Amino acid sequence: MKLVLAFHGTRDPRGGLVCEEIADLVRLRMDVPVEVAYADVRQPDVRSVVDGPCIVVPVFLAAGYHVRVDIPEQIGGRPDVVLTSPLGLDAVPVVRERLREAGFRRGDALVLAAAGSSDARALASVRRAAELLGASAVGYVATATPRVPEVVDEVRARVPGRRVAVASWLLAPGTFHGALARCGADLVSEPVGAHPLVVDVLLRKYYEARALLLQTA
Template sequence: MKLVLAFHGTRSPRGIAVCEEIAAAVRSAVDVPVVVGYADVLEPSVGAVVDSPCVVVPVFLAAGYHVRVDIPEQIGGRAGVVVTRPLGVDAVPAVRDRLREAGFRRGDAVVLAAAGSSDERALADVRRAGALLGAVGIGYVATADPRIADVVAGIRGRRVAVASWLLAPGVFHSAVVGCGAEVVAEPVGAHPLVVDALVRRYFEGMAATGGSVRFAS
């Protein structure tokens, strides 16, 4: 059964490259057709690449508007299509690894940097990720407060290590890099643990039953 990786979409060439890298890694891990669709900004849209039967895996770190509304609306009522849970907090182990790669040391104050959302449920996902990382604070670069630079500036007496709750480099990550922290991790990217999580999502979808678009449990 075909696997559709649903990304947000970005105008950043580096961000597009990360999406392609993730898709290539997933293709090497599963013996099924793997295609990419975008919820916004880029073509092809998710709706354009979906046919029946297939499993759609949202490659999103939080279940905001695009995951809960936009992607299902693009798919419509096509039978035989299952939408899984998004990547979400299953990316935390990869984020933790990126933090270590960036130079995290025991005793550093960990701050989680995220894009932000107007959807409280998406912000709850970010808070859950922060708790799993043991973050002392969460800062945003858009749409929500407090801002990442303000959170970093408010920490005294400890070196600050910022974990990037972003999928790919681009404008948002550039803002994180400039937040004033001593350590700033790279975005999640095509980390092997992310690829593993996306493959698990696919098999969740395969195990789901029913003919209409829905979220696999």
């Protein structure tokens, strides 16, 4: 059964390359077709890719509007299509690793930077990610408040003399991640990206969904 990896979509070509890189890594470990689709901005959209039995895995860090509304609407209630939960909090270990790569040290104050959402449940998921990472605050690049530079300033004022690190709760480079370079932090981690742990999670979600489908068939 085909696997469809559903991404948000971005106009930045670097983001598109990361999506394709993730898909390529997944293909190396599967013997089923793997296709990339986008919920917004880029083509092909999810609607045009779910052209038969398939499992759709949203490669999103939180279940916001696109995951809860957009993608299901594009699937259109097809009985031969299964939509799994998103990547979500399973990306936390990757963010920890990106922080270490960026030079994060014990004693640094940590801010989690996310894109933002109008969905309260998505924002709750971001706050949970911050708790798991040990971040003292959360800031958003767009859609929600407070914004990242404001949060960095507040944290720096609370802990003078300590470095302030920002953990990027973003999947790929682009406009949002680029804005973090100007947020005033001492260091900013790279986005989640095409990490082997991300591939592990996507494969697990696919095989769990397929097994459940076979049990109920």
